[in-house]
Amino acid sequence: MxxxxxxxxxxxxxxxxxxxxxxxxxxxxxxxxxxxxxxxxxxxxxxxxxxxxxxxxxxxxxxxxxxxxxxxxxxxxxxxxxxxxxxxxxxxxxxxxxxxxxxxxxxxxxxxxxxxxxxxxxxxxxxxxxxxxxxxxxxxxxxxxxxxxxxxxxxxxxxxxxxxxxxxxxxxxxxxxxxxxxxxxxxxxxxxxxxxxxxxxxxxxxxxxxxxxxxxxxxxxxxxxxLCSTKFDAIFHGLAAHAGAAPDMGCNAIAAASAAVVNMLAISRHHGGSSRINIGTFHGGTGRNVIPDRAELAIETRGVTGEINDYMEKSAIRVLEGAAAMYGCTVETRFMGSAGxxxxxxxxxxxxxxxxxxxxxxxxxxxxxxxxxxxxxxxxxxxxxxxxxxxxxxxxxxxxxxxxxxxxxxxxxxxxxxxxxxxxxxxxxxxxx
Ligand SMILES: [Zn+2]
Missing domain, CATH: 3.40.630.10 (Zn peptidases)
Structure with a gap:
C-alpha cells in the first residue's frame, strides 16, 4: 500500500x-x-x-x-x-x-x-x-x-x-x-x-x-x-558473626549462594531441546569482617518448550535449596516474571x-x-x-x-x-x- x-x-x-x-x-x-x-x-x-x-x-x-x-x-x-x-x-x-x-x-x-x-x-x-x-x-x-x-x-x-x-x-x-x-x-x-x-x-x-x-x-x-522463560530472585538468609572471634557461630550466605551459582551452571542439559540458565546479578554481605548473613541472586531459566523450562527451573531450585542446607542457611525464591x-x-x-x-x-x-x-x-x-x-x-x-x-x-x-x-x-x- x-x-x-x-x-x-x-x-x-x-x-x-x-x-x-x-x-x-x-x-x-x-x-x-x-x-x-x-x-x-x-x-x-x-x-x-x-x-x-x-x-x-x-x-x-x-x-x-x-x-x-x-x-x-x-x-x-x-x-x-x-x-x-x-x-x-x-x-x-x-x-x-x-x-x-x-x-x-x-x-x-x-x-x-x-x-x-x-x-x-x-x-x-x-x-x-x-x-x-x-x-x-x-x-x-x-x-x-x-x-x-x-x-x-x-x-x-x-x-x-x-x-x-x-x-x-x-x-x-x-x-x-x-x-x-x-x-x-x-x-x-x-x-x-x-x-x-x-x-x-x-x-x-x-x-x-x-x-x-x-x-x-x-x-x-x-x-x-x-524460549519459555522464568525469572526469579533467590535470597539466602544466614547468620552474621564476628569473622575473627567466632566464625563458627555464623552461617555464610555468600558461601551458600556461591555454591548455588556454580552448581546451577552445571545443571545437566535436557535431551529434548535447547535450554538456558543465567545468574545475572549477585549481591551480598555487609562488611569485610562480618560473616555475611544475606546474599541475593537474580536468576533466569529458559527452554524451547514449557517442559524444558520447567525442568531447568525445578533443577535450579533443587540446587538452591541444597546449597543453602550445605551452609546452614535458608533460601527463599521470589517469582519475577515469565513467558511461554x-x-x-x-x-x-x-x-x-x-x-x-x-x-x-x-x-x-x-x-x-x-x-x-x-x-x-x-x-x-x-x-x-x-x-x-x-x-x-x-x-x-x-x-x-x-x-x-x-x-x-x-x-x-x-x-x-x-x-x-x-x-x-x-x-x-x-x-x-
Ligand atoms: Zn526487545
Missing part, C-alpha cells in the same frame, strides 16, 4: 524526532511514566480515546516491580522531565502503558497491534562513533538505555495510529493498539492481558526490530522458537506475506525465522488464540551494529517508517485477504 494522503517523508522525520526524544529519556519496566505521557499526548492530538492508569492493569499480575525507592525516584524524575505531569500523577505506583482504539468506518474484525515501550538496565556508551552520543541524543538516565529498540517500537506505534487515523473511512472494524510496559524481564504483558482486553481480537500482530542481522527492507512475517512459547497461525502468516509484498519500503519477505529469545508478547498471543483469534510476531529487519542489550546498540531509523506502514497496511488489508 502507498499512503498518498500522508506526507510520509515528514511523518518519518517526526517519528525519528520522537524516537530520539525517547532514547534520550529511557525508562525501565514499570517506570515508563514520561514515555506513556508522551504517547498519550500524541494519541490525544489525533482525537483518539486513551485508556491508561490502574484501569488497564491487574495489580496481582504486575510482576517484577522495582523497589520502592527506585519507583519513587523514577516517578519524581518523570514529573520533572514531562510537560504532562497531570497524566503522570494518574499512573503513580507503576501503572504505566496505554491502550487506544481506532474505530474504522467499515464493518470488520478487531485487530490487535502491540508495541513495547521500556528500556534496558544498561549504561549507554558515551563514546565517539556511537550515533546517539555523536548526535546528542544518548541517554540522560544513569543505568537506563534503549538497547533493544523499544524506542523505535514506540515511534512505530505512534506512526501506525497517525496513518490509520487518516484512513478511517477505509478501515474495516477496529484496531486495539497497545503500548505495553515492562517487556524486559517478561513482566508487563500478564497484567494487561489479565484484564481480558485482548479476548475480542480476531487478529493480533506484534513486531520486533533487529534481532537478526538483516538488510533494511527485509521483513520476517512470523517467528518460531520463542507460542506458534504463529499459518493462515494469518499467509495473509501477512501477501500484504507485506505490497508495502512501500519492503523489498524482501522471509516467511518465518527463529526468534531466538523470550518475548512476553507470547502471553497476549496465547490469550488471543485461546479466544479463537489468530496471531503472528514479525521481525522488521535491520543490520546490527552491536547486539541487543549492548551499550553500543543502535537502531537504523529507517525501520520506523517501515514498521508503521507494515502495521497500518495489515490493519487495513487483513480482512480483505
Amino acid at each position: 502507498t499512503f498518498e494522503r500522508i506526507d510520509m517523508a515528514a511523518l518519518e522525520k517526526d517519528l525519528t524526532r520522537i524516537r530520539r526524544d525517547l532514547h534520550k529519556h529511557p525508562e525501565t519496566a514499570w517506570t515508563e511514566y514520561r514515555t506513556t505521557a508522551l504517547i498519550i499526548s500524541e494519541l490525544e492530538k489525533l482525537g483518539l480515546p486513551v485508556e491508561f492508569g490502574p484501569q488497564i492493569h491487574v495489580p496481582e499480575k504486575m510482576f517484577g516491580m522495582p523497589g520502592e525507592a527506585q519507583m519513587e525516584a523514577c516517578y519524581k524524575r518523570a514529573l520533572s522531565e514531562s510537560d504532562r505531569p497531570d497524566l503522570i500523577e494518574k499512573m503513580k505506583g507503576g501503572f504505566t502503558g496505554c491502550i487506544t482504539e481506532i474505530q474504522g468506518a467499515l464493518p470488520g474484525p478487531t485487530v490487535g497491534i502491540r508495541v513495547d515501550i521500556d528500556c534496558n538496565d544498561v549504561d549507554e556508551a558515551m563514546e565517539a562513533g556511537h550515533k546517539p552520543y555523536d548526535e546528542g541524543f544518548a541517554s540522560l538516565h544513569e543505568h537506563c538505555m534503549h538497547a533493544c529498540g523499544h524506542d523505535a517500537h514506540t515511534a512505530i506505534g505512534i506512526g501506525t495510529a497517525r496513518i490509520l487515523c487518516a484512513y478511517r473511512d477505509k478501515l474495516p472494524g477496529k484496531v486495539i493498539l497497545v503500548f505495553q510496559p515492562g517487556e524486559e524481564g517478561l513482566r508487563g504483558a500478564a497484567s494487561l492481558t489479565a484484564t481480558g482486553r485482548f479476548a475480542e481480537c480476531d487478529y493480533f500482530f506484534g513486531a520486533h526490530v533487529g534481532l537478526k542481522n538483516l538488510r533494511v527492507g527485509t521483513v520476517v512475517a512470523s517467528s518460531y522458537g520463542f 512459547s507460542v506458534t504463529c497461525d499459518e493462515d494469518l502468516v499467509d495473509k501477512t506475506v501477501k500484504i507485506l509484498s505490497e508495502v512501500d519500503g519492503v523489498d524482501e519477505i522471509i516467511r518465518s525465522a527463529d526468534f531466538g529469545g523470550g518475548e512476553d508478547v507470547t502471553t497476549m498471543m496465547r490469550d488471543v488464540q485461546e479466544h479463537g483469534g489468530q496471531v503472528t510476531e514479525m521481525i522488521i529487519g535491520m543490520p546490527l551494529l552491536a547486539p541487543h542489550h549492548n551499550r553500543l546498540f543502535d537502531v537504523d531509523e529507517r525501520v520506523i517508517g517501515i514498521g508503521a506502514r507494515v502495521f497500518a497496511s495489515l490493519a487495513l488489508e487483513v480482512s480483505r485477504m
